[in-house]
Amino acid sequence: MGVCCSEPVNFDGEVDLYHFDLHRAVGKGAFGKVRVVEHKRSKNLYALKYIDKARCIKQKAVANIVQERRLLEEIDHPFIVNLRYAFQDDENCFFVLDLMLGGDLRFHLERRGRLEEEYVRLWAAELSSALDYLRKQRIIHRDLKPDNILLDAEGHAHITDFNVAIHYSERRLHTSVAGSMAYMAPEILARQGYTWPVDWWSLGVVLWELLFHRRPFDGRNSERMTQAILNDSLKFPPNLSEYCSDTARDFVAGLLEKNPKLRLGCRSRSRGIDDIHSHPWFTGIDWVSLDAKGIQPGFVPDVKKANFDVSHELDEFLMVEKPLTHSKRKVNPDLEKMKPELRQLEEQFTIYDFTADKRMSYYPHNQPITTANHHEDSEVVTVLQSTTNTMLPTTTTMIDRSTAGSPMPDERAQPSMSLDIHDPKRMSIRQSV
Known part of the structure; x- marks a missing residue:
């Protein structure tokens, strides 16, 4: 299943979901799913893991989502699933990672x-x-x-x-x-x-x-x-x-x-x-x-062959859950009026683009x-x-x-x-x- 966006994409601006075409779901986690995506300009395939902010906050997992995001920025190794992009919209946080087609x-x-x-x-x-x-x-x-x-x-x-x-x-x-x-x-x-x-x-x-x-x-x-x-x-x-x-x-x-x-x-x-x-x-x-x-x-x-559980897409086909779609962010959100957890995600789940940003360490003192x-x-x-x-x-x-x-x-x-x-x-x- 693919979901495409017909609007022109600004590849020179900050990375967002509009930079990718969405393909099939291949995994499911606590706060969202994993699906194959294709970068519209490079045509490279990646795995997109998306985290539902509301579910994440409900389960009090904001801190470890931010921590995972920061640790992944530090890592670049041939035998690790490396982070390539990170960004968010109003509903989800997104990790774009190396695609592994061989299964676990x-x-x-x-x-x-x-x-x-x-x-x-x-x-x-x-x-x-x-x-x-x-x-x-x-x-x-x-x-x-x-x-x-x-x-x-x-x-x-x-x-x-x-x-x-x-x-x-x-x-x-x-x-x-x-x-x-x-x-x-x-x-x-x-x-x-x-x-x-x-x-x-x-x-x-x-x-x-x-x-x-x-x-x-x-x-x-x-x-x-x-x-x-x-x-x-x-x-x-x-x-x-x-x-x-x-x-x-x-x-x-x-x-x-x-x-x-x-x-x-x-x-x-x-x-x-x-x-x-x-x-x-x-x-x-x-x-x-x-x-x-x-x-x-x-x-x-x-x-x-599918080296994963092929039922991951059924939830969307059966309308059990809302499918992922491209959506524009609210312009200039007021951080002062946000709940503390949402504000933490806004401030700490920062954008990362491996083609433009150097990897940095968040190693604590x-x-x-x-x-x-x-x-x-x-x-x-x-x-x-x-x-x-x-x-x-x-x-x-x-x-x-x-x-x-x-x-x-x-x-x-x-x-x-x-x-x-x-x-x-x-x-x-x-x-x-």
Whole structure:
């Protein structure tokens, strides 16, 4: 379905929805949908994620929408779904992102079962490259899972959905609980304070699930799952050789080390990514060629087929919800008369155009308030036990993941969340086992 506008478009002015032709819906999130769009001048295809302002305000999610918008402006990496444009109209905020036509890994897991080690190995290398980049940008994703890993048309893996991502500091440990429980690192659930190594744990859970078509730690309720992640040892399948090689097993086990100081890729700032590059599982990988997408994936999705739930457009066809249309903004809105949340969106969800604007960092300045010995190198570092720049628990207990970039499952896996896992009144997340 396409919606076109016949009025002339001012391509020299600020980017807005009139710069794009709207095509089919390919995903659905908490506050809107994701659809394919075509830039009218360049003819490039992108994914448009749009956020309904009223729904966003009702669910008290303005702060993390603004935070996602700012974090995405900082990021530009071959294995991340990158932001290309950002803008808003009176009803919606818009993210225009790289288009991923290959679907997400949850989609392929559900249709193929476990995936061949050859495929998983390359994706693991690509995701490792992306996570190391995020670490250097001082960003923790906090919600790495198959649903948030998208394939492009050639089969390369990309991280998406920065809905609960945050900055970190060497002087600060975070304590808020955010993400999807089955993929959370032990230090998050134990409330010990955490930083970037939690993403490498999540990568370990993802790789385990891709290789064995199940998760390493499961439970029928949140309490049992928490205890499993904190206390249970890894139990590989008895017929392991039928699933993967010994080097793959060693790599995944290294990521699923409960002590973040000993976790593969996190053992110190002096080794870090070198441990990943030198691991026997990645023998023969040219990392320069990898980052240039010069290594051909073994799994290439069939982009002639829909690698997503094809029902996303039915709501509009059945008039269940209002379809997205081009609309002119009110001229010179009076910010003083706006509700605080709308004003925050107006002022902080700013326009971005990758063809004209340089990417900038919003990295916060942190004030030290205490000290702790956090690193294995035995130096004393200053730490702030922080809940700033994080998503705090709300009465709804749940922050639905946004579907940035490409087709994603709708209600098939655990949504992203920020909650108190020990408060039963706040635990309304559906477990996916």
